[in-house]
Amino acid sequence: MPNPELMPIGVFALRSGLTPSALRFYADSGVLPPAEVDPGSGYRYYSAEQTARAILLRRLREIGMPLTAVEAVLDAEPEDASRLIDEHVEKVVGNAATARREAVAIKASLADVPSLPVGALKGPVLAAAVEQVLTATACDPGMPVLGGLRIEASPEALTLTATDRYRLSTRTLVPAEPAATTWAATVNGDELRAAVAEIRRSPLVRVEATPYGVWLRVGNREGRVGTGDQHCRLLSDEFPDYRLMLASLGEATTRVTVSKERFLRALEEHPGSRVTLRVDHGGIHVLPTGDAHPEIPLSAAVTGQAVRIRFELTTLYPAVSTAIGPDMLLDLRGPDQPVTVRSADRGDLTALAMPIHPGHSA
Structure with a gap:
């Protein structure tokens, strides 16, 4: 008779999530032999101590790991x-x-659809702009377009925009080689992130559009796929009307010029996940979250009304960290309106950060 503390294969299968046939295979392979085999019937029995090994085995196989590994x-x-x-x-x-x-190259050869030149930019400049703007994306299974980057091209400029509804970041670049026509689409943000390392190393990157994606060509290989060329798919969902959002912003009631480095340091030193700012003619004051943490004053040039405003750190910090130049300009419109963040002397990168509504509980 088998040990009463052992489980027959059916019970062990339920406990481990492996089928009886899989357990027989792993036993015959020597990866998970049973604790005991009945010599007369050939029935296999397992111990409770083998459960963890069986579950780990199942999980490793679920990620496609070969049996030897x-x-x-x-x-x-x-x-x-x-x-x-x-x-x-x-x-x-x-x-x-x-x-x-390879799939992209194969589809391109099957379709035989010519690509549309969208423009050419210096690789390091394009890579930096993509990284800056993609800080405003979100991973939302219900709205995958919020994880994408909107690219709008014209003969004069190429504009990159992203938004997760709480943040918006947009940057306009002057192309080294202009587009022959206007073009706009939303590109998969994750694939653009993966392409950044390659395009940063290229002196010049040509952007070419197809009906199903964009090519980032790192050499003079128009119409041919090179080893360094990067392809990113398009997202079909409609991108939020960010231009309407920008046009509907009210006039700034408070304007602040502050050192980016000092502002970032204050946000990094702040212990909480939410940041309250008091802005007045004495500067910016990063308020404490409790008695144990002192207020952090920041020297700043302030014009307009005094205001108290609160942000999620994950909303405010990326908008500040991606600003260009040593000094940044904040346009505030009140405690419940978006704040515009941009360089004090350059206007090609603009970010919006939505504060926490004053009525929201802490």
């Missing part, structure tokens, strides 16, 4: 196991990126 992880110390998992994920991600690039 799974066995190595199961028998490794935690540090080595983590390294092996990281190596597997890195390989999977690399294979997926390669497959995506």
Whole structure:
């Protein structure tokens, strides 16, 4: 008779999430042998101590890890196991990126659709602009367009815009080579992030549009896919009407010029997840969250009305950190209206940050 503390294969399958047939396969492979096999019936029995190994085995297989690698992880110390998992994920991600690039090239050859030149920009400039503007995106499964970057091209300029409804960031660039016509679309933000490292290394990047995506070409290879060229898919959902949002903003009632470095340092030193600012002719005061933390005063040039305004740190900090230049300009319109953040001497990058409504509980 089997040990009464052991589980038959059906019970162990339910507990581990593996099917009985999978358990038989892993037993025959030597990865997860049963604790006991009845010599007469051949029935397999498992112990409760084997449950954790079985669950880990299942989870590793769910991420596509080969059986030999799974066995190595199961028998490794935690540090080595983590390294092996990281190596597997890195390989999977690399294979997926390669497959995506090849799929794009194949589709382009099948469709035989010529690309539309959208403009050319210096690679480091374009990479920096993409990183700055993408700080205003959000991962929202219900509205994937909020994770995208709106690109609008004309012969005079190329404008990048992103918004998550609480923040908005937009930057206008002067192309090194202008577009022949106007064009606009929303590009997958995650794929643009992945492309940044490559385009930053290119002196010149040509942006070309197709019906299904944009090519970022890092050399003089129009119409041909090069090893460094990057492709990003388009998002089909309608992008929020940010121009209407900007046009509907009221006049600033308070204007502040402050050192970006000092403002960032104050936000970093602030211990809370929400930041309250008191702005008056004495400057900006980052208010404490409790008696244990002192107020942080900042020297600033202030004109207009005094105002007290509160932000989520995750909303305000990116808007401040991506500002261009040593000094930044804040246009405030009251405690419940968007704040405009831009460089004190350059206007090609503008960010909006939505404060917490005064009636919202702390």
